[in-house]
Amino acid sequence: MIREKARARVASFALPAMWGAVAVTYKLTCPLAQQNGLGARIASSAVFLAVGTGLIAGVRRGPLRELARFREIARAAQRVLLRPLPPRLDGLAVAAGQLSAHRNADVGGDLYEAVATDHGVRVVMGDVRGHGLAPIGTAAAVLGSFREAAHDERELCGVLRRLERALRRHLGGADEEFVTVLLLEIRDDGSVFALNCGHPWPYRLGRASAVVDRLCGAEPLPPLGPFPLPESLPARYCGRIRPGEVLLLHTDGVEDARDADGRFFPLHRTLTEAASARTPDPDELVDSLRGALLRHTGGRYGDDMALLALRNDRHRVPRQSGAVTKSRTSSGS
Structure with missing residues (x-):
């Protein structure tokens, strides 16, 4: 149980860390990031927008997984x-x-x-x-x-x-x-x-x-x-x-x-x-x-x-007259 919680915690930080590494790598190694022209700025803005979107998705994914788990527990409790x-x-x-x-x-x-x-x-x-x-x-x-x-x-x-x-x-x-x-x-x-x-x-x-x-x-x-x-x-x-x-x-x-x-x-x-x-x-x-x-x-x-x-939905079965006659006949013999 402890190992599973540790793995889940590490996994929750993995995606934000990856997107952060992408942003740092782009800023330090990409020549376009070192330029000041309009095209370079637009490209840099697009990269950092994608990085920010990825970070938000990564941060939200953990709570959403937890919410899904809690709902599954609630459904099990209901059953x-x-x-x-x-x-x-x-x-x-x-x-x-x-x-x-x-x-x-x-x-x-x-x-x-x-x-x-x-x-x-x-x-x-x-x-x-x-x-x-x-x-x-x-x-x-x-x-x-x-x-x-x-x-x-x-x-x-x-x-x-x-x-x-x-x-x-x-x-x-x-x-x-x-x-x-x-x-x-x-x-x-x-x-x-x-x-x-x-x-x-x-x-x-x-x-x-x-x-x-x-x-x-x-x-x-x-x-x-x-x-x-x-x-x-x-x-x-x-x-x-x-x-x-x-x-x-x-x-x-x-x-x-x-x-x-x-x-x-x-x-x-x-x-x-x-x-x-x-x-x-x-x-x-x-x-x-x-x-x-x-x-x-x-x-x-x-x-x-x-x-x-x-x-x-219970229904009474009416008494069958033939069955009564047969019963009386057999009892009389």
Whole structure:
């Protein structure tokens, strides 16, 4: 590692030194450089302009290489923190996307994950206090805990308590920090159970209609961090998503996004327009919302934004009457 850094440092000085040597050699050895005529002056000016351009290019090349390296590191961190979700999870079509308030980063304080478990598809979406690069460590701690607890814990409340313990260990007593968290459990019949700590409730888009409503909408618990979880923590039944219906989870940066006149982003109206055309495809829905957010804000937004769409593609197979008759006949014999 030390040798690589030394070689990189030597290489960063090599090109400027070469151009400097060219300038000195021209001045000392070229007869044209010793003359005072107009043509000689023009030629000397052209040579030194080329040398100056080469020096500037050499000086800039090092920082540009470093910037490219840092961006590659940021992309690797994104793949670990917000790894790409599979397009399908246990009969659910899935798509996600985010916009970071930090212009040079692809990740920030928003987090999401969805995993298929023995207890159903479990989903988390959260929002760490702050935006940009600072909250990434906290988001990583919460996501790492969820990825284990979602499989290990039989009850959804057990998952949330694991997230709280992981957060407290990470924060080390910093009471001013907090995370909003929404946990969902989608079972085989489409039943949705939730635990919500200060996060916006998701929207449900009806199949082949313009019906868009909030899922559940009850008063959430306080965010994780400042206050301990209550002793009794039953998951709330929020109804069902039927085949063809879509759940759209989001962080509060989406609805808080403003245009140049200070108007908030019309998320409900945008979703209604999307649902009125046809059954939304999750990928298309996320892409269209991202585009609408960029147009609404003019590309200038002050908070991270995350979107996660899940469509129920499970279909019940009707019972075949012939199979029932055959079963009865065989049992009777």
